[in-house]
Amino acid sequence: METNFFERVYDVVRQIPYGKVTSYGAIAKALGTARSARMVGWAMNASHNLEDVPAHRVVNRKGLLTGKHHFNGTTLMQQLLENEGIKVVENQIIDFENHFWQPEICK
Numbered sequence: 001m002e003t004n005f006f007e008r009v010y011d012v013v014r015q016i017p018y019g020k021v022t023s024y025g026a027i028a029k030a031l032g033t034a035r036s037a038r039m040v041g042w043a044m045n046a047s048h049n050l051e052d053v054p055a056h057r058v059v060n061r062k063g064l065l066t067g068k069h070h071f072n073g074t075t076l077m078q079q080l081l082e083n084e085g086i087k088v089v090e091n092q093i094i095d096f097e098n099h100f101w102q103p104e105i106c107k
Helices: 005-013 024-030 037-045 076-083
Strands: none
Touching: 005 024, 005 037, 024 037
């Protein structure tokens, strides 16, 4: 049985290393659906009850914390990233290129 799209997204997100982030688009591309960054966002929005999915490590392609409003408390996403050594100023990851993790293409 084929794993559904959301589960495939969560499998990729679980691989993001501590202290790294990736983007919705990078996940979509790794899953072979480069035009489906929005669907990755929907999957991340649905992941709130999954403690093993580090949703705070998924940001937009410019390093903006666009999903922050889905976390309890207005600064929780930022706090989680800062706990991993990632500096955030005005909802923007500082030195985004050095914190970015590119997921491998999934088959």
